[in-house]
Amino acid sequence: MSDAKHSNPIEIEIAEPSSLNEQAAAALVIAGALVAVADRRVSPVERDEVIRFIRDRGLAPHLDDDRLFAMFDALAERLEEPDFANVVIDTLRPVSDMPLSSHLMELSQRVAAADQDVHPHEVQAIKLLRLLTLALPRAKPIPSGRGRTEPQLATEE
Template sequence: MSDANDTNSIEAEITEPSRFNEQAAVALVISGALVAVADRRVSPVERDEVIRFIRERGLAPLISDDRLSSMFDELAARLEEPDFANVVIDTLRPVSDLPLSSHLIELSERVAAADEDVHPHEVQAIKLLRLLTLVLPRAKPVGAASTAAKG
């Protein structure tokens, strides 16, 4: 179990506005990792599918394959902890106003099929992602909030 005061490298990165490309990559990776851990058997082919999907779509060109792989492993381990839902929500919220929803769902479906055995818990994880992409509050632009406060 991790200490609530202890922040891992992924959590630190996604809170920095200057790390926008990293935030999108983490959101994509967590959608694949959530499905991968759903059946309690994380397979290397599932991690490879996440990286392949991101590369095929050109969604995180500045992030290396090694970094994506380590993100996947770190997030998959984190998603096995009791507060996994908070991890998913906190990771998706910063990019909620990006047009990533269709990519998140397609990626999760490809990960579920990657090991050629779509488990019912993987289907539930995909449904959860669909729901989250519909209901997560949209991130508010920092510039608009400060302009509204002045006026």
């Protein structure tokens, strides 16, 4: 029996497994950054909450804190541009077939509450994230060497 039949389809899809880990970390960071910039004031406590959340759950053990802080700062800056929605979608799309939505939602809520002032725009950002996690297209099955498709992870909620 082939090992490919029992392997993770995500690992087959990407050439370098670490790139998926980086994309998953970016998806988590963009969720926190979106909420942090929603009220036009990115508080250091909000940025710290993103990193703490990721660390406490072991979601990006391959990235050090400096890399996560740099990722947060870069994405938060991009979210201040007029095309911010495209930035969010482009960051979430590569990991849309991963079961990250519960983490994204919990993280976004924790960031909103981190500065002890949940702004109405932060609530809107959380709603936008919820819609995006439900609406983004799932990754397509990857053909195996035998011409059939590998099963996808069960991520439907």
